[in-house]
Structure formats: structure tokens, C-alpha cells
Amino acid sequence: xxxxxxxxxxxxxxxxxxxxxxxxxxxxxxxxxxxxxxxxxxxxxxxxxxxxxxxxxxxxxxxxxxxxxxxxxxxxxxxxxxxxxxxxxxxxxxxxxxxxxxxxxxxxxxxxxxxxxxxxxxxxxxxxxxxxxxxxxxxxxxxxxxxxxxxxxxxxxxxxxxxxxxxxxxxxxxxxxxxxxxxxxxxxxxxxxxxxxxxxxx
Amino acid sequence: xxxxxxxxxxxxxxxxxxxxxxxxxxxxxxxxxxxxxxxxxxxxxxxxxxxxxxxxxxxxxxxxxxxxxxxxxxxxxxxxxxxxxxxxxxxxxxxxxxxxxxxxxxxxxxxxxxxxxxxxxxxxxxxxxxxxxxxxxxxxxxxxxxxxxxxxxxxxxxxxxxxxxxxxxxxxxxxxxxxxxxxxxxxxxxxxxxxxxxxxxxxxxxxxxxxxxxxxxxxxxxxxxxxxxxxxxxxxxxxxxxxxxxxxxxxxx
Numbered sequence: 001x002x003x004x005x006x007x008x009x010x011x012x013x014x015x016x017x018x019x020x021x022x023x024x025x026x027x028x029x030x031x032x033x034x035x036x037x038x039x040x041x042x043x044x045x046x047x048x049x050x051x052x053x054x055x056x057x058x059x060x061x062x063x064x065x066x067x068x069x070x071x072x073x074x075x076x077x078x079x080x081x082x083x084x085x086x087x088x089x090x091x092x093x094x095x096x097x098x099x100x101x102x103x104x105x106x107x108x109x110x111x112x113x114x115x116x117x118x119x120x121x122x123x124x125x126x127x128x129x130x131x132x133x134x135x136x137x138x139x140x141x142x143x144x145x146x147x148x149x150x151x152x153x154x155x156x157x158x159x160x161x162x163x164x165x166x167x168x169x170x171x172x173x174x175x176x177x178x179x180x181x182x183x184x185x186x187x188x189x190x191x192x193x194x195x196x197x198x199x200x201x202x
Numbered sequence: 203x204x205x206x207x208x209x210x211x212x213x214x215x216x217x218x219x220x221x222x223x224x225x226x227x228x229x230x231x232x233x234x235x236x237x238x239x240x241x242x243x244x245x246x247x248x249x250x251x252x253x254x255x256x257x258x259x260x261x262x263x264x265x266x267x268x269x270x271x272x273x274x275x276x277x278x279x280x281x282x283x284x285x286x287x288x289x290x291x292x293x294x295x296x297x298x299x300x301x302x303x304x305x306x307x308x309x310x311x312x313x314x315x316x317x318x319x320x321x322x323x324x325x326x327x328x329x330x331x332x333x334x335x336x337x338x339x340x341x342x343x344x345x346x347x348x349x350x351x352x353x354x355x356x357x358x359x360x361x362x363x364x365x366x367x368x369x370x371x372x373x374x375x376x377x378x379x380x381x382x383x384x385x386x387x388x389x390x391x392x393x394x395x396x397x398x399x400x401x402x403x404x405x406x407x408x409x410x411x412x413x414x415x416x417x418x419x420x421x422x423x424x425x426x427x428x429x430x431x432x433x434x435x436x437x438x439x440x441x442x443x444x445x446x447x448x449x450x451x452x453x454x455x
Contacts, residue, residue, distance in 0.1 A: 003407065003408045004403075004406045004407050004408060005408060006409070006412045007406045007408075007410070007411070007412050007441070007445070011412075011442075077415065079373075080369070080371070080373040080413075081368050081369060081415060082369075082371045082373075083368050084366070084368055087280050087366075088366060088417075088419045088422060088423070090418065090419070090422055092416065092417055092418035092419075093368075093417045093418065093419055095417075096415055096416060096417035096418075097417075099415075100415075161416075162415075165416050165434070165435050165438065166414075166416070167438060167442050168435050168436065168437075168439020168441070168442050169439070170435060171432060171435040171436050171439060172435075173429070173431070173432060176431070176435070
């Protein structure tokens with residue numbers, strides 16, 4: 001059999017976006033939501049997450065490697081596209097280009113976010129309410145985080161839709177319409193959780 | 203007076219495969235019920251552009267003139283479609299004609315669509331019935347399935363879906379939307395089904411099916427109304443199962 005590495009890479013890229021990255025994203029947003037119960041409650045949750053056993057192994061296997069692969073292969077996918085929304089202004093064609101744009105924004109955001117929190121923690125900073133409060137008190141950083149988080153959630157929700165198509169789970173037009181509404185719901189719910197969290201930090 | 207009515211065209215021209223493209227404008231007398239091809243024929247009779255300069259006749263491909271062969275596809279007012287079924291009365295003027303640049307331009311509006319036919323060869327988009335002896339009649343196809351498959355079989359390899367697809371370009375070697383539909387059609391046929399795994403494995407190779415990014419322009423653009431995106435998802439499902447069988451091993455296929 002001649003090479004089918006492309007097929008493998010593409011399917012791996014699609015899978016990793018949902019498992020584990022998507023699952024991690026939901027978990028991350030939910031745990032951060034503890035802030036709405038006050039700084040004390042967030043610190044407790046952050047402390048628990050930050051002191052899980054085998055932390056570095058979990059992070060590497062569940063977060064770093066999958067995101068690295070998804071990001072690098074995703075950039076390749078994004079930059080091999082020739083968008084034509086000017087000619088075909090359909091909903092799906094817009095989602096197609098927004099998926100690629102949001103992917104790039106998300107990558108920039110995540111790189112900065114990891115540098116500012118996880119890398120800082122590795123150099124001795126404490127991940128706590130104070131850390132995030134300081135970051136988000138700057139109006140510029142608040143907007144940056146807001147755009148970054150919403151872009152991440154959009155990329156996840158819309159990616160969930162195309163995951164279902166790419167693996168052949170939603171085949172009929174009706175199933176693809178239903179999954180469109182379900183993924184819009186996923187976006188709204190997660191966006192609500194995230195925005196509430198961001199506001200609570202300020 | 204109706205006699206003075208004219209039709210204006212802006213046509214993207216190119217003298218040879220590698221020369222630069224340029225625009226040329228034409229104005230020809232209106233006749234009722236004109237289509238783009240009859241207008242191109244009118245220009246060909248007396249190739250003089252709007253400035254009154256003599257020029258070369260425009261080159262384009264055509265064959266059936268009833269939207270079943272796909273040869274006369276070009277980009278008309280920004281949309282790829284067949285020029286035989288593009289009626290002048292329904293188009294905004296000046297009517298802009300361009301070649302489908304997803305394919306190599308041969309000259310003017312004529313393009314080389316061989317890549318589509320090469321793809322169909324690669325994925326074995328046919329039903330193998332030849333043998334060294336008479337194989338007898340194949341399995342019958344249920345009538346209901348035949349009617350469904352007939353819709354898929356309307357594909358004329360015109361290339362409009364490839365032109366509309368944001369992923370068919372010089373940066374990738376994605377075969378394009380039409381091929382999914384052909385693979386599904388031949389895999390659905392009771393005799394064609396016997397070579398299903400061969401077709402899927404060929405399609406799963408590099409430069410085959412994986413370029414699809416689900417923009418779903420193909421199904422919007424298809425002049426035959428073929429449910430291409432349904433075919434894409436259906437072939438994706440089959441490819442998923444085939445990949446599992448290839449990886450874990452299977453006692454058949």
C-alpha cells in the first residue's frame with residue numbers, strides 16, 4: 001500500500017481536537033468557574049488541579065503533545081485553503097473560514113496563556129486568584145483573553161461539527177443540520193461559562 | 203427598438219498555457235433565447251472587440267449542448283457552471299466569462315480537466331465485469347436503490363465542484379468533491395461492491411480524500427443537484443471502517 005500518512009494525520013488531527021483537547025477545554029473552563037464562588041474557592045480548585053499526582057505526565061500526554069500536533073498540522077491545513085466566501089457566502093463556507101481564522105487566533109492565545117501561567121508557574125509563580133486577577137485587571141489583557149477564549153470555544157464547537165462529518169457519524173443532511181444546532185448550543189453554554197468566569201476574576 | 207439591443211461580454215483571455223491572461227470586451231447584437239455558447243459563436247463569426255479591433259476567435263470547449271457532458275463549464279459572472287445552460291436573458295451584463303482556473307488553462311476559456319479523469323482511474327471508478335470467461339449475470343440491484351444511485355450517477359465530471367472547493371488548489375493534491383460521489387456510486391453497485399475495499403484504500407492514499415474541509419460549497423455549486431456532501435460523509439464513514447479493518451486486521455477485505 002502506497003503511503004496513507006496524510007489520511008492518518010488528518011484523522012488524528014480531527015480526533016485529538018475532541019479527545020483529549022476538547023475534553024480538557026471543557027474541564028478547564030468548568031474548574032475555572034469556581035471563581036464565581038469567590039477567590040477562596042478558586043484557589044482550592046487550582047491547588048487541587050495543580051497538585052494532581054503524575055501532573056507532568058498528565059499534562060504532557062493529555063495537553064502538550066496533542067495540542068502541539070493539532071496546532072502544527074492545523075496551521076498546515078489552514079494555509080493550504082483558498083477561501084472563497086466572496087463567491088459562496090453560505091453559512092458553512094463562513095464556518096469553514098472562521099474555523100481556520102479562529103484556529104490561528106487560538107494558537108496565538110494559547111501560546112501566550114501557557115507562557116503567562118504554566119511557564120510562569122514552572123519558574124516559581126503561584127497559580128492563584130491573584131495571578132489571574134492581576135492579568136485580567138488590565139483592560140487590554142481582558143479583551144485579549146475574551147477574544148482568545150471565545151475563539152477557542154468557537155473552534156471547539158464548530159470543530160465538533162466537522163469531527164462528526166469527518167468520521168462519518170453524521171451523514172444525512174438532516175443529521176448535519178441537527179448537529180449544527182447542537183454545536184451552536186455547545187458554543188453558547190461554554191461561552192456563557194467562560195465569560196462569567198472572566199468577569200468574576202476582575 | 204428591439205433591433206438595437208446588444209449583449210455585452212467581458213471575457214478573460216489567454217493565448218497559450220503559460221502566457222498572461224488579459225480581459226477583452228465584446229458587444230454583439232441581441233437575439234431572443236441566446237445562451238452563452240450562441241453568443242460565443244456569434245463573436246467567432248466576426249471576432250472584433252468592443253474597440254473595433256480585429257482579434258482572434260475565442261476558444262472554449264463544448265459538446266452536448268444540453269448540460270449532460272460537462273465540457274462547456276466556465277466561470278460565468280463569478281459562478282462556475284455550464285455555458286450551454288447559461289441563458290443570456292437571466293444574466294447581468296456585462297456578462298463576465300472566465301476559465302475555471304482550478305484547472306490548467308489551455309487557451310482562453312478552455313481548460314484541461316485531465317486531473318479529474320486521472321483521479322477516477324486511481325480510485326477504480328468503474329465496475330469490473332471483464333473476465334477470461336463468461337461470468338454470467340451479476341446480482342440484481344433493487345429498483346429503489348437503482349433510483350437512488352441514478353441521482354449519484356448524474357455526475358458528468360464537469361469540474362464545477364472542484365472550482366468551487368477551497369481545498370482544490372495548487373497547494374494540495376486533494377482529488378476533489380466529485381470523486382467521493384463516484385466512489386460511493388460504484389461501491390453501492392451490487393457488482394462494484396465486490397471491489398469496495400480496493401476503491402477505499404486507493405482513495406485513502408496520499409493526495410486522495412483527506413483534503414476535504416467541509417465548506418460544503420460543492421453541493422451548492424453542483425449543476426446536477428447531486429448530494430455530494432452526503433456522499434463525502436458516507437465515504438468518510440466507510441473509510442473509517444476500512445481504516446479499522448486495515449489496522450486491526452479482518453478475516454475479510
